[in-house]
Amino acid sequence: MLVKKRICLLLLIFAIFGFSSECLSKEEKKTCFQCHTAFSQADYNSSVHGQFTCTVCHKGLKLEEHIKERRPKKDEWRKTLNGECLVCHDLKILSEKPNHRSVLNQLLCSECHDPHLSKPLRTVRKSIEERDYCLKCHGKKGLKMRFKNGELISLYVDEKEFLKSAHGKKPCTFCHEEFSKGRHPRKLYESKRDFVKELSPKACARCHADECRRYERCVHGASVKKKGIAPLCSDCHRPHYVRIEKHDMELHLLKCVECHKDVYDAYKESVHFKAFERGNKNAPLCTGCHKPHDVLITSFNLKNNEVCFECHKKVEKAHVKWFYNPPFRSSSFVKFHLESITCNVCHGTEKKGAVYLHPYDKRTRTPITLEKIEETLGVKRENIGIYLDADRDGYLSANETWRLFGSLIDRKITLTLLGWMDVRDPVLSHLTEPKEKALRNCEVCHRADSPFFKDAFVVIRDNYGWPMVFRAHKDLLSTKSALSPLSEFYVFGSTRLKIVDLLLVIAIIGAILVPSSHILLRIVTRKWRREGARHER
Amino acid sequence: MKDKVYLHPLPVRIWHWVNAICFFFLLLTGLQMRYGDVVTIIPFRTAVTIHNIFGFLLAANFLLWAIYYHVTGKVFSLYIPAKPGQIGIFLKSLIRQSIYYGYGLLIGERNPHEPKPENKFNPLQKISYHFVMLFMPIQILTGFMLWNPSYFSRWIDLLGGILTVDTIHVFLTIFYLAFIVVHLYFATLGPTFFSHIKAMFITGYEEEH
Numbered sequence: 047m048l049v050k051k052r053i054c055l056l057l058l059i060f061a062i063f064g065f066s067s068e069c070l071s072k073e074e075k076k077t078c079f080q081c082h083t084a085f086s087q088a089d090y091n092s093s094v095h096g097q098f099t100c101t102v103c104h105k106g107l108k109l110e111e112h113i114k115e116r117r118p119k120k121d122e123w124r125k126t127l128n129g130e131c132l133v134c135h136d137l138k139i140l141s142e143k144p145n146h147r148s149v150l151n152q153l154l155c156s157e158c159h160d161p162h163l164s165k166p167l168r169t170v171r172k173s174i175e176e177r178d179y180c181l182k183c184h185g186k187k188g189l190k191m192r193f194k195n196g197e198l199i200s201l202y203v204d205e206k207e208f209l210k211s212a213h214g215k216k217p218c219t220f221c222h223e224e225f226s227k228g229r230h231p232r233k234l235y236e237s238k239r240d241f242v243k244e245l246s247p248k249a250c251a252r253c254h255a256d257e258c259r260r261y262e263r264c265v266h267g268a269s270v271k272k273k274g275i276a277p278l279c280s281d282c283h284r285p286h287y288v289r290i291e292k293h294d295m296e297l298h299l300l301k302c303v304e305c306h307k308d309v310y311d312a313y314k315e316s317v318h319f320k321a322f323e324r325g326n327k328n329a330p331l332c333t334g335c336h337k338p339h340d341v342l343i344t345s346f347n348l349k350n351n352e353v354c355f356e357c358h359k360k361v362e363k364a365h366v367k368w369f370y371n372p373p374f375r376s377s378s379f380v381k382f383h384l385e386s387i388t389c390n391v392c393h394g395t396e397k398k399g400a401v402y403l404h405p406y407d408k409r410t411r412t413p414i415t416l417e418k419i420e421e422t423l424g425v426k427r428e429n430i431g432i433y434l435d436a437d438r439d440g441y442l443s444a445n446e447t448w449r450l451f452g453s454l455i456d457r458k459i460t461l462t463l464l465g466w467m468d469v470r471d472p473v474l475s476h477l478t479e480p481k482e483k484a485l486r487n488c489e490v491c492h493r494a495d496s497p498f499f500k501d502a503f504v505v506i507r508d509n510y511g512w513p514m515v516f517r518a519h520k521d522l523l524s525t526k527s528a529l530s531p532l533s534e535f536y537v538f539g540s541t542r543l544k545i546v547d548l549l550l551v552i553a554i555i556g557a558i559l560v561p562s563s564h565i566l567l568r569i570v571t572r573k574w575r576r577e578g579a580r581h582e583r
Numbered sequence: 584m585k586d587k588v589y590l591h592p593l594p595v596r597i598w599h600w601v602n603a604i605c606f607f608f609l610l611l612t613g614l615q616m617r618y619g620d621v622v623t624i625i626p627f628r629t630a631v632t633i634h635n636i637f638g639f640l641l642a643a644n645f646l647l648w649a650i651y652y653h654v655t656g657k658v659f660s661l662y663i664p665a666k667p668g669q670i671g672i673f674l675k676s677l678i679r680q681s682i683y684y685g686y687g688l689l690i691g692e693r694n695p696h697e698p699k700p701e702n703k704f705n706p707l708q709k710i711s712y713h714f715v716m717l718f719m720p721i722q723i724l725t726g727f728m729l730w731n732p733s734y735f736s737r738w739i740d741l742l743g744g745i746l747t748v749d750t751i752h753v754f755l756t757i758f759y760l761a762f763i764v765v766h767l768y769f770a771t772l773g774p775t776f777f778s779h780i781k782a783m784f785i786t787g788y789e790e791e792h
Contacts, residue, residue, distance in 0.1 A: 371631065371635060371730055371731060372631065372632040372635050372636065373632075373635055373636055373639065376731055376734060378731055378733040378734040379731050379733060379734070381733050382731070382732050382733035385733070462744070488627050488628055488631070489619060489626070489627040489628075492616070492619070492627055493619045493620045493627070494618075494619075494620040495620040528746070529746060529747070529750065532744075532746055533743050533744030533745070533746045533747050534744040534745060534746070535744075535745070535746065536744075536745040536746040536749050538616065538617075538729065538749070539616055539617055539619055539620075539627075541746075542617060542749075542753075543746075543750065546750060546753050546754070546757075549754070549757055550753070550756075550757050550760075553757040553758075553760060553761045554760065554761075554764075556761060557760065557761040557764035557765055558764060560764075560765055560768070561764065561765065561767075561768030564684075564768070565768075567689055568688075568689060571689040571690060574689065574690045574691065575689070575690060575691035576691075578690055578691035578692075579691055
């Protein structure tokens with residue numbers, strides 16, 4: 047066996063030397079270096095290919111002809127020579143290595159490996175930084191990856207830009223932990239989304255744990271959990287070029303517009319965007335209001351206005367100039383309204399609102415969540431809708447709410463529905479108008495026929511804040527059943543109880559009937575009184 | 584000429600008519616604010632402004648009344664229907680007075696109650712004015728709470744919520760509305776149609792029956 051191997055080796059050496067005997071000989075290598083001075087012969091000799099003469103790769107060269115012959119174009123020349131690499135480096139073996147497999151059809155060998163100066167792999171790995179090692183391939187613009195579904199992405203990393211980024215000081219394997227200078231597993235993904243999902247937010251959480259935790263609770267994170275199309279970390283932040291720039295329009299606006307085009311169409315007409323265009327750096331872009339990692343469903347939210355107050359700090363003073371309950375100006379009266387109406391009900395372009403009722407435990411002042419209903423009433427999540435809307439008419443009526451109130455009070459939970467006036471169209475609500483156009487008409491709300499009270503909703507959230515929304519029957523706001531669950535929600539003139547109205551009518555009729563019947567009796571009995579008076583005389 | 588008794592001193596008459604004007608505007612504007620969808624005579628904001636101004640005036644007027652009648656001790660003789668041991672006697676007189684208005688007055692009998700400055704109200708007046716004045720602080724306080732719910736939020740919570748506060752306020756409004764209609768009618772049941780009104784408005788002297 048050993049004898050056979052030796053014979054093979056001898057035959058190989060003979061073949062190499064025999065092949066080159068027609069062309070330039072080994073001794074004539076010096077001749078090449080007389081003209082080709084880009085690197086020294088000593089450097090070449092110490093390279094991985096140093097043992098070979100030039101003509102092992104550069105075949106068919108004859109000195110006299112080589113000087114005279116027309117030079118081929120560089121690219122063509124490199125392509126031709128690429129085939130020579132594959133004479134020794136077997137294509138099949140290379141294909142099995144993931145780092146080569148993905149680039150074989152895209153890059154020439156010489157784009158990553160310098161054919162004249164390449165050092166043995168072990169030496170290379172030891173001698174250079176990890177990032178430089180990765181960038182040997184990933185620093186090439188043509189490097190791409192194709193997914194099973196046909197999507198193609200670039201694997202190129204611009205080293206200069208990367209170094210300038212917030213992640214520039216981190217080694218590649220800090221995020222790409224499965225990879226190293228000695229390890230490059232072959233990965234196959236169905237789609238770009240699958241590829242991104244593997245890293246984001248898992249890899250990001252190593253440093254940005256707080257942001258990732260909040261992200262997982264926000265609408266985007268929750269949507270991802272439900273296999274939605276919401277953005278992952280790297281959809282907004284380009285991981286290799288991430289920058290911390292507060293007023294980066296690309297990050298804080300345009301990224302959002304990719305999905306929320308309709309919102310952008312409304313927002314770009316708003317006072318906020320116009321102020322931003324005028325150069326006001328305090329004007330909010332999307333992330334100014336929707337905290338980037340805490341993007342919550344703003345509709346149906348009891349704390350909608352807090353985000354506005356972050357900038358509009360003197361909002362109470364600004365309103366109290368005209369918005370007060372006479373005869374005294376009181377900021378607490380303004381506050382009362384600001385605590386129950388979304389700013390854009392009056393300041394948005396829509397000028398329409400709807401009532402959103404939030405169930406709370408009156409004793410503990412904590413929200414009654416879907417989980418709490420599941421736990422206390424033993425109703426499965428998917429049956430909560432049917433449980434609450436017992437008559438299945440699509441509305442939560444006063445009786446149905448009263449029934450819920452009764453069921454919860456048996457379990458020591460006092461249901462109270464906290465009311466909130468919010469916008470009806472969440473998209474249009476982004477078009478905040480100048481204050482001159484704001485709604486200043488009290489009757490808009492304070493009338494029983496107010497369009498703002500036409501639609502009412504009951505919003506029950508889960509522990510993550512995701513809402514289950516029920517349409518509320520209008521009688522919920524105006525019948526005696528509402529007296530307990532709705533004791534904390536009342537809008538003067540709009541949500542009056544019908545039974546009180548009835549009592550008023552009875553009282554007026556009674557008050558008129560008593561004197562008028564007495565008058566009638568006095569008229570009828572006039573004769574008796576006259577006779578009585580005559581007798582007295 | 585019949586004897587006259589000085590029942591209504593000038594400060595009491597002023598207090599009464601200020602109260603009357605306040606109630607008149609409060610009721611009208613209150614109903615306008617509440618039933619703006621049914622009929623609109625004056626704009627909501629104007630109605631609110633008038634309601635609030637007269638509400639504060641009523642509160643101040645009530646305060647004057649409370650101080651005066653408590654300091655003088657007259658609140659007990661005039662507005663407390665009966666001492667604990669005399670409830671039976673009071674009830675009898677209340678029935679007698681009711682029979683008078685329901686029957687005696689019709690056949691020309693004399694009013695069983697002889698008004699005197701220290702006992703000027705008949706039992707029916709006494710019981711009704713008692714409740715009118717007893718409910719007044721509740722009406723005023725619930726009015727304050729509705730005027731600025733944020734400022735009085737603790738009081739509102741104590742009462743069980745803003746809807747409860749409003750319901751109390753409106754219930755009492757209904758009571759006062761019914762009272763005023765009946766009160767106005769009884770004011771015409773003097774010796775002549777205007778004699779009680781004249782006494783309360785100008786002279787202060789009531790004719791003895």
